[in-house]
Amino acid sequence: MLNMMKTLTACRGISGYEKGVSDKLLMMISPLTDRTWVDPMGSLLALKKGTAPEGERRKIMLCAHMDEIGFLVTFIDDNGFVRVTPIGGINFIAASYATVTFGNGTKGVLVPETGTAPADIKADKVYVDIGAKDKKEAERKVKVGDFCALEGSLTRLCGRRVAGRPMDDRIGCAVLVRIAQLLGETPCRDDVYFVFSVQEEVGLRGARTAAFGISPDIGLVYDVTGTGDSIGAKPMACSVGGGAAIKLKDSSVICDRALAEELAGVAKEKGMKYQFEILAAGGTDTASIQMSGAGVRVGALSIPTRYIHSGTEVLDLNDAEACAALTVAWLTREEKSGGNGTDAEAGAEAE
């Protein structure tokens, strides 16, 4: 998992420009699955066929987003300073004076205009200094429409904790690859679709079309979630190192409760660490999948992460491993008769 994260945090791919991440993930996932393809929006999909006879296999969609927050170049001034517009919810105060990397490898520093009060550091008050002496030199390196993002990093902390970026949501992508690896050892009856979605950070977009294309019976999303365990954090019963966080709700979705309980039941039975997640603010692809087609039963296994959308996010790789292990235990659990027993139960409960 650590090596995978080193590779995935080293590539830059802001919303709409995920190709670099997609290419890396394709190399990781294709040997582990039966078929891979890229949909028209750019999401990477892979299918691992189940062992049950045709017609008895459910379609399970597992989804994590490839894109990260970043910037697009809007203007280069006469002095060679580069103005940018944000893509996704960037915390400009946290990102100030951080190194940014452009798609072609050019580096720069994101700087607030001198004298700007911290509260006023917004998109129109920052620029990127790439060290160019004038507009001409800057334009040889960067042009309007190019993207850049805060430089990727990964640092090991105590135990299996790591700091860096973008954990959101390369850690979810790594969990999907880990699940595919584990399913190689323990096959499952159902068809499992791995979806590495695009454009999550700008409105949960890629997951919507991918889900429409698959029309899954169940969708599970893997993404970071906030925690209540750092100094000054809002009270929240979710902590780094507390295990897989089974989402009940965020501001975009109310998850299928029966599915969440089922996941918790499997975790309990197997003695796996888990916690429930109720996230006050923030949305995930879970919502897009839920509302695709005629509606889909959805859940999410989140990786508790501190300082989300800042320049450095902190998480525990054991929590990510727990998300993968719980998913595989759920997918391969014995009491499942295949077919649609759980769907019928959920229908009955809904009445």
Ligand SMILES: [Zn+2]
């Ligand atoms: Zn995310």
